Amino acid sequence: MFDRLRAQFSNLYDRVARTELKGKDLDNVLDEFQLSLIENDVAVSAADFISNELREKLKDVQFARFTDPRTRVKVILQEVLLSLLQRAGQLDIFALIEKKKSIGEPAVLVFIGINGTGKTTSIAKLAHILQKKGRTVILAASDTYRSGSIEQLEEHARRIGVRVIKHQYGADPAAVAFDAVNYAKAHRINAVLVDTAGRMQNNKNLLEEMRKIVRVTNPDLTILVVDALTGNDAVEQGKVFSEAVKIDGIILAKLDADVKGGSAISLSYIMGKPVTMVGTGQKYDDLEPFQAEAIVRNLIG
Ligand SMILES: Nc1nc2c(ncn2[C@@H]2O[C@H](COP(=O)(O)OP(=O)(O)OP(=O)(O)O)[C@@H](O)[C@H]2O)c(=O)[nH]1
Ligand SMILES: [Mg+2]
CATH class of the missing domain: 3.40.50.300 (P-loop containing nucleotide triphosphate hydrolases)
Structure with a gap:
């Protein structure tokens, strides 16, 4: 379950951790990430939502020298995915x-x-x-x-x-x-x-x-x-x-x-x-x- 998507996510953390989180560099990383989502059956508008939210949230983040950027990106991605999944409410x-x-x-x-x-x-x-x-x-x-x-x-x-x-x-x-x-x-x-x-x-x-x-x-x-x-x-x-x-x-x-x-x-x-x-x-x-x-x-x- 989810092997392919999980691999893409991991790839994203690595790249963001190595990139300056602004301007063209960030755009490139996010555009590629968005494509990889679509290749893994994420519907286009949902992939748009994810990458736009990520862009907003990552833009202003200043990673302090001592914090692990990977972890920070994970937390942000986690928030974005949860809001995507919970948008339609719940049915028990x-x-x-x-x-x-x-x-x-x-x-x-x-x-x-x-x-x-x-x-x-x-x-x-x-x-x-x-x-x-x-x-x-x-x-x-x-x-x-x-x-x-x-x-x-x-x-x-x-x-x-x-x-x-x-x-x-x-x-x-x-x-x-x-x-x-x-x-x-x-x-x-x-x-x-x-x-x-x-x-x-x-x-x-x-x-x-x-x-x-x-x-x-x-x-x-x-x-x-x-x-x-x-x-x-x-x-x-x-x-x-x-x-x-x-x-x-x-x-x-x-x-x-x-x-x-x-x-x-x-x-x-x-x-x-x-x-x-x-x-x-x-x-x-x-x-x-x-x-x-x-x-x-x-x-x-
Ligand atoms: N691996 C896996 N197979 C499943 C799952 N759910 C259903 N299947 C299999 O999918 C096949 C079709 O399942 P059915 O329940 O007959 O599908 P259906 O929608 O009733 O099909 P129709 O009545 O022909 O429209 C069966 O071989 C099921 O065993 C699942 O969660 N996992
Ligand atoms: Mg049936």
């Missing part, structure tokens, strides 16, 4: 579920995203974690589109020990989700996780169907699942989806497989929505809250 799925529980209602979460990003796996992981916390969960098999999708969800559910509400393939996904919500209300289940079909951002019918699921279930949260390996394209996907429905937060899956790390840094900034959790592997426990401080610490080294 577990807190939301507790809040709904306290008023005796199920929390309804709809998961959307393009094909293969990790929706179904993330749902299974979240269900598993909720169960471990003593909360009750059901899954709605609202991907009635891709062959094998219902069996895939059922297999996860069997292993975790939760119930699936399903119809036939080809059935209306909104109706499946609606049934699941009613079941949860009747049985006082704490959370309904709605699995939906992957859809490309240019498929009008499927986007319309997604809107219907959201309209019918009126979810507490609509979560966009994004594959960290998609890099900057993730931003485009996010835009199209958020034009169709209101997105509340993002799960960034497959972060374990992402050596660049740029999407983790820029996605929430660009979309204006918080990354709430990250997928860090293929096991049921491999879903972790997105903690800006921990990520920044990991990046800064």
Whole structure:
């Protein structure tokens, strides 16, 4: 995770430590740094933000002879990255579920995203974690589109020990989700996780169907699942989806497989929505809250 970005950061400390922190010299260092961010999947506007903030903050810094400039630059970069990551606020799925529980209602979460990003796996992981916390969960098999999708969800559910509400393939996904919500209300289940079909951002019918699921279930949260390996394209996907429905937060899956790390840094900034959790592997426990401080610490080294 983040190997490439971390190397670029380290390179920045070295260069700044050797450079006079003003004028053309600093500009050159920062321009190159900005390019290296973009090469590592940091979206252009997020890379702009980082280098502009750094320029402002570094400009007036006088490094006393006895302080270590590397350390000083690290601290400044740390501040800049934190403000980037925290800009879109925070979303705590577990807190939301507790809040709904306290008023005796199920929390309804709809998961959307393009094909293969990790929706179904993330749902299974979240269900598993909720169960471990003593909360009750059901899954709605609202991907009635891709062959094998219902069996895939059922297999996860069997292993975790939760119930699936399903119809036939080809059935209306909104109706499946609606049934699941009613079941949860009747049985006082704490959370309904709605699995939906992957859809490309240019498929009008499927986007319309997604809107219907959201309209019918009126979810507490609509979560966009994004594959960290998609890099900057993730931003485009996010835009199209958020034009169709209101997105509340993002799960960034497959972060374990992402050596660049740029999407983790820029996605929430660009979309204006918080990354709430990250997928860090293929096991049921491999879903972790997105903690800006921990990520920044990991990046800064
Ligand atoms: N390494 C890794 N693999 C993951 C992670 N999350 C999901 N995967 C893998 O990604 C593949 C696709 O995951 P799915 O959960 O089926 O994706 P989906 O979005 O439901 O796919 P569709 O239903 O076809 O749209 C599977 O092989 C998962 O095991 C993760 O955090 N890390
Ligand atoms: Mg799926």
